[in-house]
Amino acid sequence: KPAKRLSSESNSHEGATAGEISALEEAFRKFAVHGDTRATGKEMHGKNWSKLCKDCNIIDGKNVTTTDVDIVFSKIKGKSVRTITFEQFKEALQELSKKRFKGKSDEEALQEMYKLIEGKGPGLTGVTKTVASPTVSRLTDTSKFTGSHKERFDASGKGKGKAGREDLVDNSGYVSGYKHAGTYDHKVQGNK
Numbered sequence: 001k002p003a004k005r006l007s008s009e010s011n012s013h014e015g016a017t018a019g020e021i022s023a024l025e026e027a028f029r030k031f032a033v034h035g036d037t038r039a040t041g042k043e044m045h046g047k048n049w050s051k052l053c054k055d056c057n058i059i060d061g062k063n064v065t066t067t068d069v070d071i072v073f074s075k076i077k078g079k080s081v082r083t084i085t086f087e088q089f090k091e092a093l094q095e096l097s098k099k100r101f102k103g104k105s106d107e108e109a110l111q112e113m114y115k116l117i118e119g120k121g122p123g124l125t126g127v128t129k130t131v132a133s134p135t136v137s138r139l140t141d142t143s144k145f146t147g148s149h150k151e152r153f154d155a156s157g158k159g160k161g162k163a164g165r166e167d168l169v170d171n172s173g174y175v176s177g178y179k180h181a182g183t184y185d186h187k188v189q190g191n192k
Helices: 014-018 023-033 046-055 066-076 086-100 106-117 134-139 147-152 184-190
Strands: 043-045 083-085
Touching: 023 043, 023 046, 023 086, 023 106, 043 046, 046 066, 046 086, 066 086, 083 086, 086 106
Parallel strands: none
Antiparallel strands: 043 083
């Protein structure tokens, strides 16, 4: 008897064994939600589409360039929308596969294309996460600094740069701590 296909609304993973979510769709979802906390994974933005094409080596710089990827995306998505669905995603891949694997039949090219993507997720190259750990925040809280270090920051915790780090030399010619600094001219003029 034919395997019962689950409706896509039920969103259950029991159907995964019946080929419900393929490795390709898995990859599509991972890229679709990348960098977007509100994304459902059902549709993909152009930005994530081109990231997928970069990360999965679909863009090879020879047959397929970033421009090709953008053109295919614009062609396949609807006029008023900014995203593509999984079905449109497969169409887009078909378009690109003809360019990427020129010598192969459409079917073979598409299979090669899927192989590039299946099981992949967005690479986190160049993404730096700042970790707000209590240790780090304690070490960087300038209000708790003592000694010469506390002179290096103003009240808001912003560094004063060079002025806070160096003992700026007083070139006025007076010995440090001399109380009547700056009164010389005043005295000389007064005695005339």
